[in-house]
Amino acid sequence: MTAALPTRRDEAWRYSDLKAVARHWPVVVEPVVVPAGEHRTDIIRASEDGIRHLAISIGAGASYRLTILDAGRSYGRIALDVTCHEGADFQLGAVLVGHGAQTIELATTVRHVAPHATSRQIVRAVAGGTATTSYLGQVAVAREGQKTDASQSFKALLLNRGAAANAKPELEIFADDVKCAHGAAIGEIDRAALFYMASRGVPPAQARALMTRAFLSDALEGLDDASIEALDAEISAILERAA
Amino acid sequence: MLVIDNLTAEVDGKPILKGLTLTVNAGEVHAIMGPNGAGKSTLSYVLAGRDGYEVTGGSVTFRGEDLLAKAPHERAAAGLFLGLQYPVEIPGVSNLLFLRTALNAQRTLRGEPEVSGAEFMKLARAAAETLGLPFDMMKRAVNQGFSGGEKKRNEMVQMHVLQPYFAVLDETDSGLDIDALKVVADGINALRSPDHAALLITHYQRLLDYVVPDRVHVLMDGRIVRSGGAELAHVLEAEGYSAIAA
Ligand SMILES: Nc1ncnc2c1ncn2[C@@H]1O[C@H](COP(=O)(O)OP(=O)(O)O)[C@@H](O)[C@H]1O
Ligand SMILES: [Mg+2]
Numbered sequence: 001m002t003a004a005l006p007t008r009r010d011e012a013w014r015y016s017d018l019k020a021v022a023r024h025w026p027v028v029v030e031p032v033v034v035p036a037g038e039h040r041t042d043i044i045r046a047s048e049d050g051i052r053h054l055a056i057s058i059g060a061g062a063s064y065r066l067t068i069l070d071a072g073r074s075y076g077r078i079a080l081d082v083t084c085h086e087g088a089d090f091q092l093g094a095v096l097v098g099h100g101a102q103t104i105e106l107a108t109t110v111r112h113v114a115p116h117a118t119s120r121q122i123v124r125a126v127a128g129g130t131a132t133t134s135y136l137g138q139v140a141v142a143r144e145g146q147k148t149d150a151s152q153s154f155k156a157l158l159l160n161r162g163a164a165a166n167a168k169p170e171l172e173i174f175a176d177d178v179k180c181a182h183g184a185a186i187g188e189i190d191r192a193a194l195f196y197m198a199s200r201g202v203p204p205a206q207a208r209a210l211m212t213r214a215f216l217s218d219a220l221e222g223l224d225d226a227s228i229e230a231l232d233a234e235i236s237a238i239l240e241r242a243a
Numbered sequence: 244m245l246v247i248d249n250l251t252a253e254v255d256g257k258p259i260l261k262g263l264t265l266t267v268n269a270g271e272v273h274a275i276m277g278p279n280g281a282g283k284s285t286l287s288y289v290l291a292g293r294d295g296y297e298v299t300g301g302s303v304t305f306r307g308e309d310l311l312a313k314a315p316h317e318r319a320a321a322g323l324f325l326g327l328q329y330p331v332e333i334p335g336v337s338n339l340l341f342l343r344t345a346l347n348a349q350r351t352l353r354g355e356p357e358v359s360g361a362e363f364m365k366l367a368r369a370a371a372e373t374l375g376l377p378f379d380m381m382k383r384a385v386n387q388g389f390s391g392g393e394k395k396r397n398e399m400v401q402m403h404v405l406q407p408y409f410a411v412l413d414e415t416d417s418g419l420d421i422d423a424l425k426v427v428a429d430g431i432n433a434l435r436s437p438d439h440a441a442l443l444i445t446h447y448q449r450l451l452d453y454v455v456p457d458r459v460h461v462l463m464d465g466r467i468v469r470s471g472g473a474e475l476a477h478v479l480e481a482e483g484y485s486a487i488a489a
Contacts, residue, residue: 191294196331196385197341199291200401201319201349210344214335214384 012079015134015166017103020075024051027079032056034064036085043227045234046070046078053079056090060114063089067223069231070104071097071238077105084110084117092121093219095235098131098163099242107136108152112145112178121152124219126212128159128242134166139180141173148178156186157215159208209239244269244440245310245409250301251465252289259285261465262301267409267458270437274451274476275444277462278484283444284328286462287413291325292318306408319345320352322408324401326415328444330394333385338397339367341385342404349405370403373433375426391418399430410434410441416450428453448476461487 005025006013013021030052034040036059046052046068058064062085070076082090090110098104110119125133135154156165167184189211197207216235220228245267252260259282267273277283288296290303292315303310310318333341346366347357358366371378376396386394395415402410412431416424431441431454443454451459451473459475460467461484469475469487479487 190331190333192331193333195291195293195315196327196333197345198315199293199319199325199327200341200345200405201316201352202345203314203316203348203352206344206348210336210340211333214333217335 011168012107012136014168015103015132015136016077016105017075020049020103021051021077024049024075027051027053029053029055032064034058034062034088036060036062039063041065041067043067043069043231044078046076047072049073049075051077051079054081056080056082058082058084058088058090058117060086060088063091065091065222066093067220067227067231068092068094068096068106069234070095070106071235072241073104074100074102076103077107080106080108080110082108082110082119084112084114084119086114087116088114089117090119091222092119092123093221093223094121094123094135095216095219095231096123096125096133096135097235097238097242098125098127098129098133100129100131102129102131103134104131105134105136109138109140110150112139112141112148112150112175114142114144115146115148117145118149119151122219122221123152123154124216125154125156125165126159126216126239127156127163127165130162130164132164132166134168135184136168136170137182138170138172139182141171141175141178141180143174145175146177148175148180150179151181153182153218154184155215155218157212158186158188159212209236212239244271244306245442246302246304248302248304250286250289250303251299252285253297253299254285254295258299259465260289263462263466265460265467267440267442269440270435271457272431272435272441272443272454273458273460274456275442275460275462276446276448276476276479281462282465283462284413287325287328287411287444290318290323290411291315316348317352319405319407320349324405324407324410326395326398326402326410326412328413328417330386330398332387334387336385338381338383338385338400339364342367342381342401345401346404366404367400370400373403374399374430375423376400392420392423395419395427396423399427402434403430406434408439410439411444412441413444414446415443416445416447424450425453448480451476463487
């Protein structure tokens with residue numbers, strides 16, 4: 001169980017829908033352990049309201065690839081607390097889709113507690129209606145985490161005026177020989193590209209869907225072709241339903 | 244094919260086209276020349292239906308139909324093609340996917356069956372080869388990382404696959420070296436036929452040495468101020484626009 005019900009003053013919950021949180025509180029922490037030297041891949045499809053909190057431990061020399069497709073729920077939060085041991089590798093690709101009045105949140109804490117671990121997080125969000133999508137990404141490198149190579153990239157696409165996206169990267173670094181990169185960008189669909197597609201005969205809705213899908217596909221990078229194809233089809237269906 | 248009658252249009256409330264009249268018949272190639280800021284690109288955007296280019300008067304009839312009543316994608320499906328002066332980059336969407344989506348969207352709108360993947364690849368390969376665009380580039384994101392010349396070749400590849408009745412090519416020749424210019428000119432000439440027509444917008448007479456136009460028009464300050472045969476391009480080259488206007 002996690003602690004007391006969060007409030008607006010808690011940094012990690014500042015963009016949350018606290019009424020919805022109360023309905024799903026308390027949250028059971030789910031452990032995920034990747035033993036030393038092993039490789040594990042998971043895909044989480046989150047489509048029903050709720051909060052999940054995963055405590056992920058990646059053993060020495062182990063690697064974990066996690067893909068998240070969070071779409072179609074009115075309130076959803078996924079919190080990842082990841083610990084990377086020596087030489088561990090963590091890869092996250094997350095797609096967040098919010099429509100209507102949905103609030104979709106992803107909060108990650110990646111702890112590099114030993115040398116030579118790598119982490120790479122790619123989060124892509126689409127918000128339409130009055131939806132809010134948020135990414136809170138914390139990277140904590142301990143004194144022992146020399147030669148850490150950590151990156152996070154968040155990009156959000158707002159489909160209309162009422163939609164919102166929040167990004168809160170946070171780096172906490174106590175080792176001196178590390179590489180930590182982060183980037184966040186929030187934008188709209190490129191109107192010039194929409195015109196270009198229309199001038200070639202592609203109707204506006206189809207053009208938007210094509211560009212949105214392309215935008216989200218960064219998060220699927222590195223997966224096997226079959227998984228990409230399956231997820232791409234799911235994403236297309238979700239976008240079509242929302243359009 | 245295309246009849247533009249007394250067309251006026253504005254951008255941001257500023258009149259740019261000020262009564263433009265022009266008829267291009269099937270089988271003809273016309274050239275529009277004119278100084279920077281004359282309204283050449285504006286004309287091309289108005290024909291294609293770009294947002295923000297507001298028609299305030301006049302009419303455009305394309306193959307017997309009111310062009311201005313159609314949405315941009317419907318104009319494309321009706322057989323209008325615009326080769327952009329500055330082709331747009333579309334991150335994450337490959338040229339092949341873009342072009343196949345476009346071709347099939349047009350066919351669907353016209354009530355024709357979609358082309359199969361194999362048929363499409365054949366068309367795309369042939370077009371890329373004709374225009375000298377390495378096929379690998381067809382797999383890359385639309386225009387991303389393309390040089391100016393490659394972008395223009397890519398516009399021509401699209402035109403070849405889409406087979407429009409009427410092509411408006413806005414400074415397709417700028418940014419091309421002489422070899423690329425010849426390839427693009429051949430590509431335009433290959434589509435000349437009694438059923439097709441084109442409007443070449445250009446600054447230079449250079450392209451018109453390879454694609455000899457039936458008519459040349461001078462556009463200045465939103466109007467056609469002079470029209471003539473192919474020789475007019477040479478007069479312009481020798482004497483400049485100011486001599487024409489005077
Ligand atoms: N999007 C725009 N916003 C404001 N002014 C524009 C825009 N597009 C064109 N114009 C203006 O319209 C006039 C004609 O431009 P343009 O059609 O691009 O000329 P050309 O292609 O002949 O060089 C210029 O004065 C230009 O500044
Ligand atoms: Mg121009």
